[in-house]
Amino acid sequence: MKEVNPSHNPAVSFPLCLIGFGNAGQAFCQMLLEQHDHVKGTYGVDLQIVAISTRSKGTLFDPRGLDLSEVLTAVREGGRLDHRQSALTDVDPLGLIQKCGAKAMLELSTLSIEDGQPAISHIETAFENGMHVITANKGPLAWAYSRLKALADSKGLELLHETTVMDGAPVFNLAKETLPGCKVLGFKGILNSTTNFVLERMEAGDNYDEALQEAKRQGFAEADPSLDIDGWDAAAKTSALINVLMAGSTTPLTIDRTGIAEITLEDITAARERGGKLKLICEGILENGEAKGSVKPVFVSNQDMFSTIDATTSTLCLKTDLMGEICMVERQPEIQQTAYGVFSDTLTLIRRLKASGSL
Numbered sequence: 165m166k167e168v169n170p171s172h173n174p175a176v177s178f179p180l181c182l183i184g185f186g187n188a189g190q191a192f193c194q195m196l197l198e199q200h201d202h203v204k205g206t207y208g209v210d211l212q213i214v215a216i217s218t219r220s221k222g223t224l225f226d227p228r229g230l231d232l233s234e235v236l237t238a239v240r241e242g243g244r245l246d247h248r249q250s251a252l253t254d255v256d257p258l259g260l261i262q263k264c265g266a267k268a269m270l271e272l273s274t275l276s277i278e279d280g281q282p283a284i285s286h287i288e289t290a291f292e293n294g295m296h297v298i299t300a301n302k303g304p305l306a307w308a309y310s311r312l313k314a315l316a317d318s319k320g321l322e323l324l325h326e327t328t329v330m331d332g333a334p335v336f337n338l339a340k341e342t343l344p345g346c347k348v349l350g351f352k353g354i355l356n357s358t359t360n361f362v363l364e365r366m367e368a369g370d371n372y373d374e375a376l377q378e379a380k381r382q383g384f385a386e387a388d389p390s391l392d393i394d395g396w397d398a399a400a401k402t403s404a405l406i407n408v409l410m411a412g413s414t415t416p417l418t419i420d421r422t423g424i425a426e427i428t429l430e431d432i433t434a435a436r437e438r439g440g441k442l443k444l445i446c447e448g449i450l451e452n453g454e455a456k457g458s459v460k461p462v463f464v465s466n467q468d469m470f471s472t473i474d475a476t477t478s479t480l481c482l483k484t485d486l487m488g489e490i491c492m493v494e495r496q497p498e499i500q501q502t503a504y505g506v507f508s509d510t511l512t513l514i515r516r517l518k519a520s521g522s523l
């Protein structure tokens with residue numbers, strides 16, 4: 165759909181606050197730099213990042229909007245955000261969310277598998293301060309989705325989270341927006357790029373440690389890659405899918421989880437000799453009316469579509485009551501596809517606000 169700013173009115177300023185400025189935050193800002201004028205021309209909205217918080221690289225706040233090009237150069241060249249002294253602040257993330265005056269807070273901080281914190285508090289504080297929320301961090305969905313969604317609804321605010329599973333591929337949008345009347349009864353997928361990549365490299369005879377280093381270098385491994393290897397990231401995604409699409413109340417701890425740490429070259433060779441591969445499979449099922457999840461390495465035969473899911477590629481098959489099974493494949497995503505997930509949620513938010521007349 166082509167939407168053009170029809171009124172030729174001056175663009176409406178739309179300030180954003182970023183909590184977290186690592187691989188995803190920086191890639192999103194790069195995309196925003198490139199797409200800013202297009203968004204302004206199409207939607208009549210002037211997207212401005214007014215605040216950025218990190219754990220160790222510094223915090224920035226400028227209500228007039230930060231110069232993204234300068235910020236990106238500073239962090240890439242010096243590893244810190246101190247490009248302009250006047251924008252530097254030492255306020256903590258919650259204080260920054262309270263004072264920044266943004267219309268939306270983007271939660272792009274590190275996954276915390278034990279409890280989803282402090283990202284859950286960041287989101288609650290944003291809602292308490294009248295901000296919409298976009299999260300790439302799956303912890304809050306895995307630990308507190310129904311509570312956060314209820315809070316958002318009670319305040320007439322949006323909670324958007326497309327990036328949490330399969331980056332920018334429209335997984336949640338597919339189920340929520342394009343399959344009216346359909347119930348999701350279960351799902352099966354390969355949802356963790358790092359483990360899929362490492363297993364494939366091991367199949368090719370490469371060294372496990374080198375494969376993991378490469379996943380870190382390319383920016384898709386978690387800050388603590390044991391969260392990928394031990395199946396925790398996949399468990400958080402499985403939990404998020406169950407909680408959002410199947411009205412479940414799981415956490416990563418209630419997902420039946422086995423990672424790939426124990427898989428040996430002998431296991432991989434044995435799978436090849438049996439005519440297949442080992443893949444880390446995520447599943448959600450309904451058992452006696454209760455939604456349950458599992459993550460485990462499974463033998464997949466070479467005739468199975470899942471055996472073609474190579475490198476960082478991921479896939480998800482949804483089992484529905486009225487539309488049978490629908491599968492989506494995200495072919496070899498890079499960090500740009502993560503950035504697109506956040507960018508697409510930003511546009512979804514703008515479109516919804518415009519449609520409801522609140523922008």
Ligand SMILES: NC(=O)C1=CN([C@@H]2O[C@H](COP(=O)(O)OP(=O)(O)OC[C@H]3O[C@@H](n4cnc5c(N)ncnc54)[C@H](OP(=O)(O)O)[C@@H]3O)[C@@H](O)[C@H]2O)C=CC1
Nearest residue numbers: 184185186187188218219220221273274275300301384387
């Ligand atoms: N990378 C990917 O391909 C994808 C990532 N995701 C999710 O997106 C999120 C971000 O990922 P990514 O950018 O790769 O992760 P990074 O580790 O590269 O970046 C995380 C950022 O969050 C900051 N941070 C951590 N804790 C806090 C805190 N308490 N307060 C403020 N800032 C904090 C870090 O600060 P500092 O810079 O000082 O370390 C860093 O800037 C994660 O939750 C991840 O699971 C989702 C889909 C794909």
Ligand SMILES: N[C@@H](CC=O)C(=O)O
Nearest residue numbers: 356357358384385386
């Ligand atoms: N660490 C994750 C990144 C995206 O969620 C992965 O490897 O899939």
